[in-house]
Amino acid sequence: MARIDTTGLGDFIRQQRDQAEMSLRQLAKAADVSNPYLSQVERGLRRPSAEILGRIASGLRISAESLYVRAGFLHERTGDEAVTEAIAADQTLTERQRATLLQIYGAFQAENRAHADRADTDDAGDPGDTDHPNREEPR
Amino acid sequence: MARIDTTGLGDFIRQQRDQAEMSLRQLAKAADVSNPYLSQVERGLRRPSAEILGRIASGLRISAESLYVRAGFLHERTGDEAVTEAIAADQTLTERQRATLLQIYGAFQAENRAHADRADTDDAGDPGDTDHPNREEPR
DNA sequence: CCAGGGTGCTTGCAAATGCAAGCGGGCTGC
DNA sequence: GCAGCCCGCTTGCATTTGCAAGCACCCTGG
Numbered sequence: 365m366a367r368i369d370t371t372g373l374g375d376f377i378r379q380q381r382d383q384a385e386m387s388l389r390q391l392a393k394a395a396d397v398s399n400p401y402l403s404q405v406e407r408g409l410r411r412p413s414a415e416i417l418g419r420i421a422s423g424l425r426i427s428a429e430s431l432y433v434r435a436g437f438l439h440e441r442t443g444d445e446a447v448t449e450a451i452a453a454d455q456t457l458t459e460r461q462r463a464t465l466l467q468i469y470g471a472f473q474a475e476n477r478a479h480a481d482r483a484d485t486d487d488a489g490d491p492g493d494t495d496h497p498n499r500e501e502p503r
Numbered sequence: 504m505a506r507i508d509t510t511g512l513g514d515f516i517r518q519q520r521d522q523a524e525m526s527l528r529q530l531a532k533a534a535d536v537s538n539p540y541l542s543q544v545e546r547g548l549r550r551p552s553a554e555i556l557g558r559i560a561s562g563l564r565i566s567a568e569s570l571y572v573r574a575g576f577l578h579e580r581t582g583d584e585a586v587t588e589a590i591a592a593d594q595t596l597t598e599r600q601r602a603t604l605l606q607i608y609g610a611f612q613a614e615n616r617a618h619a620d621r622a623d624t625d626d627a628g629d630p631g632d633t634d635h636p637n638r639e640e641p642r
Numbered sequence: 643c644c645a646g647g648g649t650g651c652t653t654g655c656a657a658a659t660g661c662a663a664g665c666g667g668g669c670t671g672c
Numbered sequence: 673g674c675a676g677c678c679c680g681c682t683t684g685c686a687t688t689t690g691c692a693a694g695c696a697c698c699c700t701g702g
Binding site: 400 | 658660662
């Protein structure tokens with residue numbers, strides 16, 4: 365009983381597979397992975413390599429990143445981390461432009477924090493009533 | 504025989520290691536990976552698992568993502584994709600703030616494009632792969 | 643000269659990955 | 673009944689990962 369215990373990853377995969385209403389063999393074929401191995405992965409008996417993980421992700425039509433995060437190969441990034449990192453890493457911007465963006469971003473966050481602090485009493489100004497679900501559609 | 508040909512990943516790691524002025528053994532220790540194995544990885548003889556890859560990334564003080572991209576486990580996201588996605592997905596901002604940031608970002612890019620256009624005509628769209636891998640700035 | 647430490651590389655070997663083949667069981671239709 | 677086709681799971685087994693130990697080489701310095 366080599367209890368490898370990658371549970372969470374396997375559960376997640378199975379959950380996604382159920383949600384997509386695919387059988388284990390269907391996903392195995394779509395992901396180009398043998399069905400016995402996929403079965404073992406889903407039950408946490410085996411720890412799939414990154415390549416297999418990527419294929420499973422593509423078979424599930426989800427981003428590989430989410431699986432890597434689930435597998436613990438990539439640490440989850442909260443929204444603000446993602447933004448600051450992405451901006452800092454963007455080589456298409458000049459250093460000054462990056463700094464400007466980061467500054468504005470920080471100001472927005474500070475503003476929101478201040479708002480949140482005195483949330484209940486004073487709610488003048490920003491009518492944050494409806495946030496339109498814009499085109500960001502997870503596929 | 505088994506020419507695995509993960510070249511590009513190994514070269515990238517060695518290049519980053521050189522740039523950080525670390526010896527192979529130093530990086531091996533920092534990454535908690537055996538030095539023979541790291542040597543083989545750098546020469547493209549072995550294909551490291553995601554876990555080892557993550558450890559190497561941490562030893563190099565670079566993001567794990569860049570290594571995954573290099574290893575072909577994650578498709579590359581150009582800087583602007585990453586930024587726009589991150590901003591659009593950030594739920595700590597109001598819709599208006601997101602729109603503002605995206606607008607500013609777009610303006611910066613347009614500005615840079617204009618600059619690049621009248622800078623020189625030869626450099627076509629090729630994103631130079633070896634220039635600046637996204638090295639995170641220590642804050 | 644040669645101990646001591648540095649560099650990277652080669653060599654077996656335990657352990658893990660990933661698969662082909664096969665197993666038991668549940669349906670449907672002939 | 674039973675042939676055919678699904679479902680998921682178990683079982684060997686070739687291949688690969690990743691490491692401990694050891695090799696050859698280059699510097700310093702006592």
